Amino acid sequence: MSSMIxxxxxSALGKVGERLSLGVAARLSRYLQVLTQAKKMGKETISSxxxxxxxxxxxxxxxxxxxxxxxxxxxxVGYNVDSLVSQIRKILRTSGQHNIALFGAGHLGRAxxxxxxxxxxxxxxxxxxxxxxxxxxxxxxxxxVRDTGALAQIVEEEDIVVGVxxxxxxxxxxxxxxxxAAGVKIIFNYSEALLQVPPEVTVHTSSPAVDLLYAxxxxxx
Amino acid sequence: MSSMIxxxxxSALGKVGERLSLGVAARLSRYLQVLTQAKKMGKETISSxxxxxxxxxxxxxxxxxxxxxxxxxxxxVGYNVDSLVSQIRKILRTSGQHNIALFGAGHLGRAxxxxxxxxxxxxxxxxxxxxxxxxxxxxxxxxxVRDTGALAQIVEEEDIVVGVxxxxxxxxxxxxxxxxAAGVKIIFNYSEALLQVPPEVTVHTSSPAVDLLYAxxxxxx
DNA sequence: TAGATTGTTAATCGATTAACAATC
DNA sequence: TAGATTGTTAATCGATTAACAATC
Numbered sequence: 001m002s003s004m005i006x007x008x009x010x011s012a013l014g015k016v017g018e019r020l021s022l023g024v025a026a027r028l029s030r031y032l033q034v035l036t037q038a039k040k041m042g043k044e045t046i047s048s049x050x051x052x053x054x055x056x057x058x059x060x061x062x063x064x065x066x067x068x069x070x071x072x073x074x075x076x077v078g079y080n081v082d083s084l085v086s087q088i089r090k091i092l093r094t095s096g097q098h099n100i101a102l103f104g105a106g107h108l109g110r111a112x113x114x115x116x117x118x119x120x121x122x123x124x125x126x127x128x129x130x131x132x133x134x135x136x137x138x139x140x141x142x143x144x145v146r147d148t149g150a151l152a153q154i155v156e157e158e159d160i161v162v163g164v165x166x167x168x169x170x171x172x173x174x175x176x177x178x179x180x181a182a183g184v185k186i187i188f189n190y191s192e193a194l195l196q197v198p199p200e201v202t203v204h205t206s207s208p209a210v211d212l213l214y215a216x217x218x219x220x221x
Numbered sequence: 222m223s224s225m226i227x228x229x230x231x232s233a234l235g236k237v238g239e240r241l242s243l244g245v246a247a248r249l250s251r252y253l254q255v256l257t258q259a260k261k262m263g264k265e266t267i268s269s270x271x272x273x274x275x276x277x278x279x280x281x282x283x284x285x286x287x288x289x290x291x292x293x294x295x296x297x298v299g300y301n302v303d304s305l306v307s308q309i310r311k312i313l314r315t316s317g318q319h320n321i322a323l324f325g326a327g328h329l330g331r332a333x334x335x336x337x338x339x340x341x342x343x344x345x346x347x348x349x350x351x352x353x354x355x356x357x358x359x360x361x362x363x364x365x366v367r368d369t370g371a372l373a374q375i376v377e378e379e380d381i382v383v384g385v386x387x388x389x390x391x392x393x394x395x396x397x398x399x400x401x402a403a404g405v406k407i408i409f410n411y412s413e414a415l416l417q418v419p420p421e422v423t424v425h426t427s428s429p430a431v432d433l434l435y436a437x438x439x440x441x442x
Numbered sequence: 443t444a445g446a447t448t449g450t451t452a453a454t455c456g457a458t459t460a461a462c463a464a465t466c
Numbered sequence: 467t468a469g470a471t472t473g474t475t476a477a478t479c480g481a482t483t484a485a486c487a488a489t490c
């Protein structure tokens with residue numbers, strides 16, 4: 001239990017050194033997405049109510065999440081979009097550039113490679129791989145499709161921290177194994193495969209159908 | 222407040238008629254995704270621990286979620302995959318077929334149209350639209366790309382309940398307006414646009430970058 | 443039977459919300 | 467100043483978890 005003095009010091013320092021709870025980290029990431037887009041649209045300030053409309057997070061919850069790290073808002077005005085973006089990046093410690101390896105040069109892989117959605121948050125696709133010999137050597141944007149044989153070397157050279165699997169379900173596990181062997185700790189899985197990985201590796205499986213089922217439930221009831 | 226008798230009746234009936242809480246509905250949807258894939262892989266039973274490994278939901282939480290609706294498991298064995306799938310579908314009331322209209326015949330649209338991920342959960346793409354006159358009339362799988370002019374009519378004829386936007390950010394709001402006008406109540410947004418819709422319409426914005434930021438935070442700390 | 447796993451309890455923890463003074 | 471919106475409190479609600487008897 002914190003004494004009063006420790007608690008005050010904590011607030012002043014913005015809880016430096018403490019790990020965020022799962023919920024707070026997830027919500028801050030979502031605020032960041034909306035803020036990034038609001039910035040693109042030329043918005044200079046945003047209120048907790050506006051953030052709430054776009055994220056479906058209660059506005060009190062948003063103010064509470066933010067006020068735990070400092071007084072970022074201006075009463076009667078709202079939050080400065082630019083400065084809130086950098087504050088949240090600082091809190092999440094994801095201000096830098098992070099390199100991605102993309103697997104699969106089909107429709108989905110090409111859609112990801114050409115999207116702004118990762119680039120806007122500091123993620124950069126630095127290599128695209130495919131198994132299909134016919135696709136190796138092809139250009140996808142600024143990249144040339146490579147064979148997975150070079151994976152381990154490229155992970156090290158390019159400091160790759162995330163592997164994105166945009167491949168058929170049947171191919172996913174074997175690539176996941178390769179990524180684990182190469183030392184990658186975060187795997188983003190767009191296939192339906194249930195990937196088996198060691199405990200120190202995080203798999204996130206994209207699930208648009210799950211999100212849709214969930215939305216549908218509240219529509220039907 | 223429920224009396225003891227009402228409470229017992231509730232349990233016996235599996236809380237029929239009660240709306241699930243947001244959290245329960247979200248988790249049941251995720252269990253369903255894993256179960257569907259487990260079924261494809263020929264798995265006949267699954268334990269709460271295995272479900273936990275794949276969904277990152279605590280195994281006690283899973284047993285608790287399920288036992289609220291009936292005794293679906295067998296002690297010492299686990300849950301029958303097939304029967305659990307149909308039980309959860311019944312609870313979520315999403316057993317039927319649900320029709321989707323897809324917007325955008327680019328790489329992302331084609332990836333979605335050819336994916337099993339929606340089909341496995343009872344969602345069927347029944348129409349693909351694009352603005353680009355060059356793409357209209359082209360075949361995408363079994364579909365022909367159509368002009369959005371016919372939208373309102375097709376929504377009615379085909380009983381479309383979900384609109385999926387796989388279009389550039391700049392085109393998304395205008396299509397969302399068209400969908401709202403046509404009476405569609407669920408919009409799935411793959412663009413980065415912050416869509417403005419009436420309160421009775423649900424927008425879900427896909428956010429792989431948000432998920433990635435979140436995963437990265439726990440990797441970096 | 444022995445081992446495994448469910449169903450359920452009881453206790454704790456964090457999320458959520460309404461309300462409102464502070465203040466831009 | 468008047469209106470708007472933050473920062474914060476206090477109270478409630480639901481999620482989470484460990485533990486374990488029941489039982490397949």
